[in-house]
Amino acid sequence: MKNTKQFGLTLIELMVVIAIVGILATIAVPSYINHTKKAKFSEVVQATAPIKLGIEECAQQTGSLADCTASNNGVPPMPVFNDKNYTNNIAISNNSATTITITATSQNISGGPYIYQLDGTLANNQITWTVNNSAENSCGKNGLC
Numbered sequence: 001m002k003n004t005k006q007f008g009l010t011l012i013e014l015m016v017v018i019a020i021v022g023i024l025a026t027i028a029v030p031s032y033i034n035h036t037k038k039a040k041f042s043e044v045v046q047a048t049a050p051i052k053l054g055i056e057e058c059a060q061q062t063g064s065l066a067d068c069t070a071s072n073n074g075v076p077p078m079p080v081f082n083d084k085n086y087t088n089n090i091a092i093s094n095n096s097a098t099t100i101t102i103t104a105t106s107q108n109i110s111g112g113p114y115i116y117q118l119d120g121t122l123a124n125n126q127i128t129w130t131v132n133n134s135a136e137n138s139c140g141k142n143g144l145c
Contacts, residue, residue, distance in 0.1 A: 037109055043086040044106045044116050050076050051090060051102055055120060056127050064097040065122050081107075088113060098122045101132070 009017075054075035058068035070092055071077040081087050088107035094100050102118040117132040 033110075037111070040086045040109045041106060041114060041116070044104045044114070047079065047081075047087045047090060048102050048104050048116065048118060051078075051092065052118065052120075052129065055092070055100060055102070059122050059127055060125065063125065065094060065100045065120070065127075066097040068092070068100060069094065083108070100127075 055065070055068045057074040058072070059065055062068070062073055067073050068075050075092070078090055078092075079087075081089065086106055086108050088105045090102065090104045092100065092102055098121060100120045100122075102120070104116040106112045106114040106116070119130050119132050120127045121130075
């Protein structure tokens with residue numbers, strides 16, 4: 001009589017493989033969702049870069065932040081976003097001659113809209129930017145920045 005070996009997986013081995021795949025999926029799916037949110041939100045952060053640069057140029061030219069508004073003194077006009085963008089709008093708020101705020105709001109990101117707020121302070125003819133995480137549903141509060 002010939003001794004033949006059977007090849008294949010037992011039921012227990014299949015169940016172990018399914019359990020491992022299930023554990024990996026429970027870890028990977030939330031990480032993937034968070035990663036895609038961060039990737040989408042990076043568009044919002046990058047959309048503020050030309051505004052920041054324009055405000056810095058304005059501060060160098062005028063020595064103040066009071067006249068650093070959209071389409072004025074080197075600050076570009078506010079961009080117009082459509083429904084396909086992840087950025088909804090950007091706004092500039094001049095608080096005084098030495099402080100300014102750029103606020104960008106997201107759209108089309110699950111759990112949003114998220115707010116990215118930059119506070120600029122002019123001192124010694126140089127602007128220091130800080131991300132303000134106190135805004136409700138902001139990028140820092142939700143771990144997106």
